[in-house]
Structure formats: C-alpha cells, structure tokens
Amino acid sequence: MKTSDFVIGQRWVSHSDTALGLGIVTDISGRRVTLGFPAADEERTYATDNAPLSRIIYQLGETIETFDGGSYIVRAVKDMAGLLVYHADDGENVQTVSEVKLSGTVNFSAPHQRLFAGQFDRNGAFRLRFATLNHLDRLRASPAEGLIGARTQHLPHQLYIAGEVARRFAPRVLLADEVGLGKTIEAGLIMHYQLHTGRARRALIVVPDSLIHQWLVEMLRRFNLRFSIVDQSRYDAIKEQQSDVDALMSHIFGEEGRENPFESEQLVLCSQSFLTATAQARNDAIAAGWDLLIVDEAHHLAWSESHVSAEYQTIESLAAASQGLLLLTATPEQMGLASHFARLRLLDPARFHDLQAFREQESQYEVVNAVVRRLQSEHTIASGDQQILEQWLGSQLPQLLAESDPHQAIIDALLDRHGTGRVLFRNTRAAIQGFPARFPHPVSLPCPEIYSGFTRGIDGLTPERNEPDEEQWLAEDPRVAWLQKTLAGLRPKKVVVICAHASTAMALERYLQLRAGIRSAAFHEHLSLIERDRAAAYFADSEQGAQALICSEIGSEGRNFQFAHHLVLFDLPANPDLLEQRIGRLDRIGQTNAIDIYIPYLEGTSQEVQYQWFQRGLNAFAESCSVGVAVQESVADAWQQSLAGDAAALETLVKASAAETARLKTLLQNGRDALIELNSCRNEPAQRLIDAIEAEESAAAVRDYMMEAFDILGVDVEDHSEHSDVLRPGEQYQAGHVAGLPEDGITVTWERDRALEREDLAFMSWEHPMVTGIMESVTSSGLGKAALATMSVKALPAGTLLMEALFTVHCPAPEALQLTRYLPVSPLRLLVDVTGKDLSKALPHDRLNDMCSNIRRRTAQAIVPQIRAQVEIMVDHSQCLAEPHLQPLQQKALAQVDAMFGPEIRRLEALQAVNPAIRDEEIEYFRTQLAAAREAIGHATLALEGIRVIVTA
Ligand SMILES: Nc1ncnc2c1ncn2[C@@H]1O[C@H](COP(=O)(O)OP(=O)(O)OP(=O)(O)O)[C@@H](O)[C@H]1O
Numbered sequence: 001m002k003t004s005d006f007v008i009g010q011r012w013v014s015h016s017d018t019a020l021g022l023g024i025v026t027d028i029s030g031r032r033v034t035l036g037f038p039a040a041d042e043e044r045t046y047a048t049d050n051a052p053l054s055r056i057i058y059q060l061g062e063t064i065e066t067f068d069g070g071s072y073i074v075r076a077v078k079d080m081a082g083l084l085v086y087h088a089d090d091g092e093n094v095q096t097v098s099e100v101k102l103s104g105t106v107n108f109s110a111p112h113q114r115l116f117a118g119q120f121d122r123n124g125a126f127r128l129r130f131a132t133l134n135h136l137d138r139l140r141a142s143p144a145e146g147l148i149g150a151r152t153q154h155l156p157h158q159l160y161i162a163g164e165v166a167r168r169f170a171p172r173v174l175l176a177d178e179v180g181l182g183k184t185i186e187a188g189l190i191m192h193y194q195l196h197t198g199r200a201r202r203a204l205i206v207v208p209d210s211l212i213h214q215w216l217v218e219m220l221r222r223f224n225l226r227f228s229i230v231d232q233s234r235y236d237a238i239k240e241q242q243s244d245v246d247a248l249m250s251h252i253f254g255e256e257g258r259e260n261p262f263e264s265e266q267l268v269l270c271s272q273s274f275l276t277a278t279a280q281a282r283n284d285a286i287a288a289g290w291d292l293l294i295v296d297e298a299h300h301l302a303w304s305e306s307h308v309s310a311e312y313q314t315i316e317s318l319a320a321a322s323q324g325l326l327l328l329t330a331t332p333e334q335m336g337l338a339s340h341f342a343r344l345r346l347l348d349p350a351r352f353h354d355l356q357a358f359r360e361q362e363s364q365y366e367v368v369n370a371v372v373r374r375l376q377s378e379h380t381i382a383s384g385d386q387q388i389l390e391q392w393l394g395s396q397l398p399q400l401l402a403e404s405d406p407h408q409a410i411i412d413a414l415l416d417r418h419g420t421g422r423v424l425f426r427n428t429r430a431a432i433q434g435f436p437a438r439f440p441h442p443v444s445l446p447c448p449e450i451y452s453g454f455t456r457g458i459d460g461l462t463p464e465r466n467e468p469d470e471e472q473w474l475a476e477d478p479r480v481a482w483l484q485k486t487l488a489g490l491r492p493k494k495v496v497v498i499c500a501h502a503s504t505a506m507a508l509e510r511y512l513q514l515r516a517g518i519r520s521a522a523f524h525e526h527l528s529l530i531e532r533d534r535a536a537a538y539f540a541d542s543e544q545g546a547q548a549l550i551c552s553e554i555g556s557e558g559r560n561f562q563f564a565h566h567l568v569l570f571d572l573p574a575n576p577d578l579l580e581q582r583i584g585r586l587d588r589i590g591q592t593n594a595i596d597i598y599i600p601y602l603e604g605t606s607q608e609v610q611y612q613w614f615q616r617g618l619n620a621f622a623e624s625c626s627v628g629v630a631v632q633e634s635v636a637d638a639w640q641q642s643l644a645g646d647a648a649a650l651e652t653l654v655k656a657s658a659a660e661t662a663r664l665k666t667l668l669q670n671g672r673d674a675l676i677e678l679n680s681c682r683n684e685p686a687q688r689l690i691d692a693i694e695a696e697e698s699a700a701a702v703r704d705y706m707m708e709a710f711d712i713l714g715v716d717v718e719d720h721s722e723h724s725d726v727l728r729p730g731e732q733y734q735a736g737h738v739a740g741l742p743e744d745g746i747t748v749t750w751e752r753d754r755a756l757e758r759e760d761l762a763f764m765s766w767e768h769p770m771v772t773g774i775m776e777s778v779t780s781s782g783l784g785k786a787a788l789a790t791m792s793v794k795a796l797p798a799g800t801l802l803m804e805a806l807f808t809v810h811c812p813a814p815e816a817l818q819l820t821r822y823l824p825v826s827p828l829r830l831l832v833d834v835t836g837k838d839l840s841k842a843l844p845h846d847r848l849n850d851m852c853s854n855i856r857r858r859t860a861q862a863i864v865p866q867i868r869a870q871v872e873i874m875v876d877h878s879q880c881l882a883e884p885h886l887q888p889l890q891q892k893a894l895a896q897v898d899a900m901f902g903p904e905i906r907r908l909e910a911l912q913a914v915n916p917a918i919r920d921e922e923i924e925y926f927r928t929q930l931a932a933a934r935e936a937i938g939h940a941t942l943a944l945e946g947i948r949v950i951v952t953a
Contacts, residue, residue: 002048005055006033007082009100012053013117014044022056022106038067038104054118054861056099056106057084059872062113064088065103072097111947112875115786116868118861122787122854124712126948129784130806130845131705132775133827133945139766140824144692146193149767151222151755152185154693155589156686157427161186163689165425166193169818170291170323172347174298176426177680178624179330179580180562180588184218186425187294187326192223196767199818200291200324202266206315207296209271209525210554213533215296216269221759224769227269231529235261235274235281262288272300276314286321293322297557299329299577303342305355312342319346330584331577332426333629337362347423350911350922366667368414372678375407389414396910413910415679425680429624432681436565437594438587440621442611445478447602456645460606462500462571470507479570479600480508484516486568486598487548491518494539494564495548498582499571502526502552508570509550519545524552539564553578561585565593570600572610576628579620587624597621609642609650617657627664634660702766703750709774712783713737723751724761737783739773787948788860789852796952801870802839804848805830805878806946809889813936817929822893822900823937827945828885834870836877852950863951871949882942893937901930 010025012035021039028034034045035053046053058064058074064086065071072088072095079085084099106117114120139145147162157177165171171190175183194200205227207215212229219225228234238261262268262285272295275282295301295315302309319325325347333340338355345352352358371385381389389397393413403409415422429435447455447463450473454466467473474480487495499505502524509522521535539549540563549555549564553573567586573579586595599621601607614620617635618628632639635656641649696702710717714732717725728745729735740746748762749755755763764771778784792798807828813819831839831848843851855863908923 006048009083009098011056011084011099011102013056013106013119014052020044021104022102023053024100024104039106040104050858052118052861054116054864056117058086064097065105066097066101067103068101070097111786111944112871114782115788115864115871115947115949118864119782120786120788120860120864121784123789123849123852123948124708125784126787126789126804126946127784127849128708128712129778129946130827130829131708132778133806133808133825135701135705135766136775136779137825137827139696140820142692142696143689144696146196146767147189147689148693148696149196149224149763149765150185150189150192151752151759151763152189153589153756154690155182155185156683156690157432157681158182158186158189159689159693160681160683160686161425161427162189162193163685165326166190169199172325172423174327174329174332174343174347174424176329176332176424178426178428178626179584180591181330181427181429181432182589183328183330184215184296185222187296187328188219188223188225190326191292191294192225192767194292194324195225196772197818197821202288202290203268203292203294204262204285204288204290204318204322205269205294205296206272206275206318207269208300208554208557209273209529210532210557210559211296212269212271212529214559219267219269225267227267228265230261230265230268230270230281231274232278232281235278235284238264260284260288272297272311272314275318276310282314282317286317288321290318290322292324292326293318294326294328296328298327298343299331299339301327301339301343301346303339305338308342312339316346331580331629332424333577344423350908351423372411372414375411381407394910394913396906399906411678413907424676426676427680428626428677431677435587436591438583438622439594439596440615441596441598442615443482443598443600444603444608445482445600447605448473448476448478450476451602451605455602455605457606457643458574460643461574461610462504463602463605464504464507465501474507474511477602479602480511482600483508483568483570484512484518487512487518487520488516490566491547493547493566494545495566495568496555496561496564496585497548497550497568497570498553498555498585499550499569500553500573504570505550505552512548512550518547520548520550521546522550523555525554536561553582555585557581559585560588560590562588562591565591565595566598567595568598568600572599572601572607572614574610576614576618576620576625576632579614580624580626580628583621583624606643609653612650612654613639613642613657617654618661619658625661627661630664631657631660696766697752700750702764702771706764706771706774709737709778713774715741720747723754724749737774737777737781738770739777740770785946787946788855788863789948789950790855790953791848791851791853791950792953793851798953800833800952801867801874802831802833802843802950802952803871803874803878804845804948804950805832805875805882805944807878807882807885807942808945809886809940810943811936811940814932817933817936819893819933819936822896822933823889823940826885826889828882828942830878830881832874832877832881834873834877836874836880838881848950852948855951867949867951871947874949875944875947879942879944886940886942890937890940893940894934897930897933897937901926901933905930 006025006028008025008028012023012025014020014023020037020042023035023037026034026036031048032045033048033051034043036043057077060074060076062074063071064074070090072090074086075089075094076087077084086097086099087094088097146166147159161175165173166189175186177183191203195203205215216227216229219227275285301312301315303312327343327347337359341352341355341358371388374382374385389410393400396413400406400409400413450467451463454460454463459466464473464477483497497508499508505522505524509520512518512520521538523532523535527535535549536559539546564586567583569582583597599611601611618625618631620628635653638649638653638656642653707717713734714730715738716728716730720726724747726745726747727741729741729743746762748764749758750764752763755761762768808825809823811819811823829840829845831843833839905923905926908926912923
C-alpha cells in the first residue's frame with residue numbers, strides 16, 4: 001500500500017488483530033498511518049508499505065450500523081475524494097451515511113465478508129471447520145449421542161434404560177434395579193445425555209449423608225461432571241458472603257439482597273437430611289428451580305394416607321420445582337405399597353392418581369401379562385384378546401394398530417396404562433445373571449447370662465444395647481471373641497462387618513483395634529462425612545489399609561465394597577430389604593469372587609429366629625429376595641410370636657413363609673415383575689445402542705480429528721504409551737479454543753478399556769469436554785470460515801477460480817423447543833466455478849484437500865480485492881444450488897416432530913378419559929409446542945457457513 005491509498009476518515013480493519021474492530025484513519029504522516037479503533041479504545045500506527053490492513057467497503061444489500069445505533073441497508077456507494085458515502089435505507093427513507101459515522105464494532109459474519117475484510121485463514125482451519133460440522137451432524141443424529149463419553153462398561157440393561165429415558169423430554173422415572181446393578185450409573189448416563197444435548201442445564205442430586213462423597217466421585221470420574229456440594233457450612237458461608245454484598249447493595253441502591261446459594265451453581269449435590277432439616281435452605285433449593293432432580297435411596301420417602309414424612313414433603317416440593325425427576329431405590333416397596341404408589345405419583349400424577357385403583361390394577365397384572373406374551377409371540381391378535389384390548393384401550397386401539405409396529409405399540413400402551421410401564425424400570429439379578437454365588441455360614445453361639453431378659457422381640461436382635469457396661473458385653477458376648485478369631489483366620493482378606501447400631505460398631509472397632517490388634521475402621525452416622533470417607537478409603541487401601549470395616553446400618557446403603565468378599569452380619573435386621581441392602585455392598589457389579597456371609601447368632605434368642613426365618617423361610621442369604629417385605633406382611637403375627645419365643649410358631653412361620661415366598665415369586669414372575677422386566681431391558685435395542693457407541697469409538701476418528709485441531713490450535717502431542725498421549729500447550733497455543741488443558745499438560749487415552757483400567761488418564765471420547773469445547777469453539781467462532789488456497793490442474797488455465805461452499809441449516813427458535821433434535825446441522829458442501837457449474841461430485845472435499853496448498857498471506861492479501869466480484873458471483877451461484885436441498889430437510893423434520901409429539905398428546909388424551917385430574921391445558925401445552933416447532937421449521941434457512949476460494953496456478 002502507498003501513503004496515497006489512505007485518507008483521513010476512511011475505515012479499515014486489521015487482519016492481524018480482528019478483535020480491534022473497525023478502525024478509522026486519524027493521521028497520515030510520512031510513511032506512517034495511524035488508526036483509531038473506537039471499539040477497543042486503542043490507537044495503532046503502521047508503516048504504510050506493509051500495514052496488515054484491509055479497506056472496508058460495504059456492498060449493495062449489506063447492512064451497516066452507525067455509532068449512534070442506526071441500522072441501514074446499502075442501496076448505493078459513492079466515492080467522494082477518497083471517502084465513501086453510502087446511500088442507505090433505514091426501512092422508510094434512503095439517507096446518506098458517511099463511512100466516518102460507521103460503528104466501530106464490526107462483525108463479518110458472512111464468510112465472503114470475512115474474506116473481503118482480510119479475515120481469512122489457512123487451508124487447515126477450513127478443513128477443521130468442515131470436519132467439525134460433519135462430525136457434529138453425524139454425532140447429533142447418532143443413537144449413541146450423549147452416551148459415548150461415560151467411563152463405564154457397556155452393560156445392556158443400563159444402556160437400554162439410559163437410551164429409553166434420556167431422550168424423553170423432562171424424564172420422570174423410578175430406577176429400581178435390584179441392589180448393586182448400577183442405578184447410579186444409569187442416572188449418570190441419563191443426566192450426561194441431558195446435559196450434553198442441552199435438554200438440561202441445572203441438576204440437583206439429593207442423597208443420604210453417607211453417599212455424598214461417593215456420588216461426587218462417581219459423577220466426576222465416570223462422567224466428567226463436576227458437582228458442588230452444598231451442605232450447611234457451605235450454605236452458611238455463601239449466605240454470609242452475600243450478606244456483606246447485600247448490605248453494600250442495600251446501602252447504595254436501597255435494594256434487599258435476594259441471592260440464593262443454590263443459584264450460584266448449575267450442578268449441586270446435597271444431603272436429604274440437610275434439606276429436610278433446614279427450612280431456609282429447602283426453600284432456596286425449591287426457588288432455584290431445576291431441570292433434573294435425582295433422589296437416591298428414595299425408599300426413605302415414606303408416605304401413607306394418614307402420615308406424610310418430612311422427607312417425602314421435601315422431595316415433593318422439589319419435584320414440583322423440577323422438570324425431570326429420577327428416583328433411585330433398589331427396594332421400592334420397603335416402606336409398603338402406599339409409599340411406593342406415592343413415589344410413582346411424584347413422577348406421573350396424571351397416571352397415578354388413585355391408590356385404590358392402583359391396588360386393583362396390581363391384582364390384574366397376570367391377565368395383562370398373558371395378553372402381552374401372546375402379542376409378543378403371535379403375529380395376529382386372537383379374537384378374545386381383541387375384545388380385551390378394545391375394553392382396555394378403547395378408541396386408542398385403531399390408532400395403535402395403524403402404527404408401523406402395532407404389536408409393540410399396543411404392548412407399550414398396555415404397559416403404560418395398565419402397569420408402571422413408562423415410569424418404573426427394574427432389572428433383576430436373575431435376569432441379568434453373571435453374579436457370584438453367595439454362601440451363608442451360620443455360627444450358633446451360646447447366649448451369655450448378661451443378656452437374660454433381653455433376648456426376645458425386636459430388642460432381642462441387638463441385646464448388647466441393653467447392657468450399659470460396654471466392657472462387660474464385649475467380654476461376655478461370644479460373638480465378639482468369635483469375630484476376633486474369624487478375622488485373624490481370614491487375615492489378610494478384607495472383611496465388612498455390619499451391625500444395626502453405631503454404638504455397637506464403635507465398641508467393636510475399639511475392641512478389635514486396641515485389644516485384638518486387628519487393623520480396623522469404623523463407619524457410622526456419628527462420624528463426619530470426611531471421617532467416613534477417610535474410613536472407607538483406609539479400608540479400600542489394598543496395601544496399608546484396614547482389614548475390617550465395622551459399619552452401622554448406614555454402611556449398608558449404596559456404598560461400594562465389592563473389592564471385599566467376606567461379610568459378617570454381627571446381627572440381623574428386622575426388615576428383609578435391609579438384609580439385601582447389606583449383602584448388596586459386596587454383591588454388586590465388579591464383584592469377581594463368591595461371597596461368604598458369616599452369621600453368628602445367639603442360640604434360643606430372637607437372633608436365631610431371625611436367622612431361621614431368613615434362611616429357611618425366605619432363602620434370603622443365598623439369593624436376593626425381592627418379595628421379603630410382602631411375605632413379612634402376610635406372616636406378621638407368626639413372626640412376632642416367634643420373636644417372642646413361641647417355638648411352635650417358628651415352624652409355622654418358616655413353612656408359611658417358604659410357601660408364600662414361592663407363591664409370590666411365581667405370581668410376580670407371571671405378572672407384575674415380568675411386565676416390568678419386559679420393559680426394563682430389551683436386548684435387541686440395547687445391543688444396537690452398544691454397537692452404535694462402539695462404532696463411534698472404534699473409528700479412531702476422534703483422535704484423528706483432535707490431532708488436526710491440536711495442530712491448528714497449537715497443542716503439542718507427545719506419545720505416552722499405547723493409545724495414550726500427553727497433551728501440552730505449545731508455542732502457538734490458542735487458549736481461547738481449548739478448554740481444560742492445564743499448563744503442565746494432561747495425559748489422555750483414546751481407548752475405553754484403558755480408561756477403565758487407568759482412572760488417572762482422561763478418557764478422550766467424542767463427548768469429553770475438551771473435544772466438545774473445541775467443536776463448539778470452532779463452529780461459534782470465525783475460525784476457518786473463509787480461506788484462500790491455490791492448486792495446479794493441467795486442465796484448467798491459471799487464474800481460474802473455484803469456490804468450495806459450506807451451508808448449514810439455521811432455524812432460530814426458542815431453546816425450549818430443542819429443534820436441533822429434528823433439524824440437524826446437515827452440512828451441505830458445494831464446489832462451483834464462476835459460470836455456476838456444480839463441480840461438487842467431480843472434486844470431492846478430500847481430493848481437493850490433497851491438491852490445495854496455502855498462499856502466502858501477503859500475496860493473498862493482494863489477490864482478494866481483484867477477485868471480489870467473481871467471488872460474489874460464485875456465492876450467488878452456490879446459494880441457488882443449495883436452495884433445493886432445504887425443503888426435504890424441513891419435511892423430514894416435520895415428520896419427526898409429529899412422531900415425537902403425536903403419541904404424547906394421544907397418551908394424555910387416553911389418560912384423561914380415565915383421570916379427570918389431567919387438565920385440558922396440559923394437553924394444550926403439547927399441542928402448542930407442536931405448532932411452534934412446526935412453524936419454526938417452516939422458517940428454517942440454509943446459511944453459508946464457510947468458503948474456500950481456490951485460485952489455480
Ligand atoms: N457400567 C459399569 N461399568 C463399570 N462399573 C460399574 C458399571 N455399573 C456399575 N458399576 C459399578 O458397580 C457398583 C454398583 O453400581 P451402583 O452404585 O450404581 O449400583 P446401585 O444399583 O446404585 O447400588 P445400590 O442399590 O446399592 O444403591 C459401583 O461400584 C459401580 O461403580
């Protein structure tokens with residue numbers, strides 16, 4: 001450039017620093033030119049012969065903005081002594097606008113505008129953009145989306161549930177797999193999906209105190225989800241901090257502080273007891289609102305028609321303030337059928353509105369099951385069944401019969417309307433199989449004198465509680481000496497000891513540690529959370545750790561101790577579900593050994609009764625017994641009498657229980673449980689999902705993609721070991737595009753198996769935050785939006801221009817509609833020449849990449865103004881060629897929204913027929929959503945997302 005090219009008042013941009021915005025020439029002296037950049041409030045002086053500047057001339061039809069906020073469309077441009085004057089339309093009149101008055105902020109969003117403004121990149125950046133859009137499109141349409149990033153084994157029953165539930169709009173379900181089958185993982189998968197796809201942003205997890213840390217760690221190491229714990233002290237600290245700020249605010253502005261600690265974080269973990277006990281915190285949590293609420297060990301939410309527990313009330317209010325709700329419990333009926341019903345009602349009040357009706361339906365499951373079985377196995381519907389179906393499904397039946405898989409559609413409707421189909425998922429160990437054997441070892445011991453008078457009834461299960469002198473019972477209770485001897489005999493094997501009460505656990509631990517010299521740790525409710533985690537970690541340590549962990553009942557819930565396979569039940573719980581919870585600490589996924597269960601009991605006491613009942617009546621030690629609580633209800637009197645010492649009643653109890661257990665198991669297997677299981681894992685779809693996830697993993701495409709990105713974004717990659725690399729910021733590191741890369745680097749693996757073995761390595765999948773962050777950053781920034789390249793082809797004369805154009809679908813719509821689900825990015829690539837010839841197929845992108853090379857920046861800078869008119873023509877041509885591609889995409893999207901909303905609307909209409917509590921507005925809501933989605937899709941456009949102009953040499 002020459003000095004004479006510049007005139008004071010002209011507008012130029014710096015292509016070496018685009019963030020400066022639109023500059024204005026303020027001084028020209030000698031061979032130097034000075035520009036002010038109002039948007040950045042900076043001034044820069046350049047040598048005129050090599051200034052990295054491009055002159056900005058807006059073209060007809062483009063929108064310009066003035067510094068005082070005016071917006072105009074350019075109708076004509078005149079050059080007046082080197083300064084441009086635009087004749088511009090403000091919607092009413094055409095006015096003259098001098099370029100001097102233009103706003104200092106420029107946003108060259110259109111790729112060709114960027115090119116003309118000198119804001120173009122090298123070939124590699126364009127390739128990265130192209131690759132990013134294609135990967136995003138494929139991933140968003142993939143059935144594996146949202147389920148790829150978890151550091152978990154692919155277990156069909158978990159992925160089936162995740163696949164079924166996660167895609168729902170605001171899912172509300174009860175995850176009730178039997179103990180240790182991975183409900184936490186299922187909840188994590190669902191949440192990961194919802195967060196990854198933007199369906200949810202804010203999530204709250206509510207768990208018992210003892211599980212806070214375990215959830216925190218599982219969410220982070222398995223799903224890269226970083227939760228913040230809000231407990232009393234954190235809550236108080238935030239409030240205190242805020243009150244200082246609030247005081248200042250109210251001093252200055254006279255405003256009341258309204259800050260809510262639950263709003264300061266998006267992912268929050270807190271304990272049920274904290275929320276239940278602290279009204280202010282509870283109200284804040286409710287007021288904060290959530291997209292997803294997860295409640296673990298939900299059997300604690302007791303409810304009956306005459307008494308509603310405080311825990312239930314807390315969750316009820318939170319559930320009302322949350323779109324999605326996941327309740328987790330392995331023992332949904334532990335608190336009885338009414339509580340179970342009340343939890344189902346939290347999930348779906350429209351479906352579960354009448355306890356009596358629910359009880360009646362329970363008794364009909366056998367008939368429903370028989371019909372479902374026939375529908376599954378036969379191609380035609382028998383006339384008897386047709387009548388039953390008409391009676392049950394009424395006017396819905398013809399619609400269901402018209403669906404593409406009518407039998408499945410009818411089964412789904414039956415499971416939903418006559419079972420717990422949509423809201424309850426429960427997998428059993430029997431169905432999943434592969435769990436290790438459980439061997440009970442009963443040890444009968446004489447009852448010591450000191451317990452006489454305390455050996456009967458429920459109290460007789462824990463007689464040591466009635467002996468105030470701890471020293472004495474430790475010395476005289478034969479279970480203590482037996483425990484000491486057994487632990488010594490098992491050394492160094494790890495042993496979990498569970499007893500009902502903290503006082504017993506504390507006394508035993510002190511005794512073992514101090515008197516018997518056995519390395520042990522206690523785990524009970526009187527320890528702080530940190531102390532509990534420390535105890536669990538000390539026990540888990542395979543080298544220096546404790547041999548025994550002595551837990552009170554809180555150790556029997558949720559915790560993972562599958563690295564141990566010896567369990568001592570120092571006493572037995574009254575409730576059979578609690579027994580299953582205790583054994584479930586060891587009998588879980590990941591347990592590789594058979595489990596030895598030791599049951600020391602005192603002869604002739606309630607302990608012996610309870611042992612006999614569990615062993616001979618329920619067979620609850622060797623096998624998981626899901627009907628225990630129901631059996632207990634039916635034999636309640638005989639059980640009480642036996643505990644009271646009636647020897648004859650014990651035999652009756654055992655016999656009646658064994659018969660009832662067998663009867664209920666058969667009944668459930670033919671009825672309710674069979675229906676639930678049918679709904680909880682279907683192998684074919686589960687396997688298809690696993691295949692889809694593995695296809696995304698095995699392609700190694702993520703590594704290739706990231707290597708290309710790292711190259712462009714200045715990340716150095718060093719080989720670490722097989723399938724692992726070390727990533728570090730390099731010299732050209734572009735921090736703005738790469739999230740979460742520590743200064744001193746990070747070691748990563750690209751293989752799931754290795755990630756499962758080595759938890760210290762980050763698992764780089766398509767859904768790792770660094771990968772998604774780069775993809776998001778590439779698409780939302782201008783990186784690679786415009787590029788200039790050269791190639792030599794004998795067939796084409798030098799100087800021929802080609803343009804590779806990338807179009808994507810744009811569909812502005814309220815976020816809540818989640819339209820990207822139906823209308824994906826759909827990148828469209830076109831290659832045109834100046835005559836408008838479509839060369840897209842003749843020269844595919846990869847081939848073109850091989851042929852293209854970069855042009856030196858200085859040369860490119862000089863070429864751009866000369867080719868501007870031809871580029872504009874090629875942009876027009878590409879737009880004409882792109883246009884016909886839009887309509888088919890819209891049609892497909894419309895069909896998809898209909899398929900999504902239609903069944904939901906029909907379901908509510910069907911439920912409304914039997915449940916007047918469903919309001920017309922609820923159905924109307926979905927109709928309105930459907931109409932809004934259809935309208936937005938109708939307005940979709942194809943937008944130009946990137947261009948690469950190729951000049952033949
Ligand atoms: N897909 C998986 N890959 C790897 N580990 C898993 C997987 N699923 C479950 N596990 C492990 O198995 C154990 C049990 O899982 P989890 O705690 O989710 O079970 P749960 O059903 O919630 O148990 P509980 O009924 O005791 O609350 C945990 O240690 C968990 O990390």
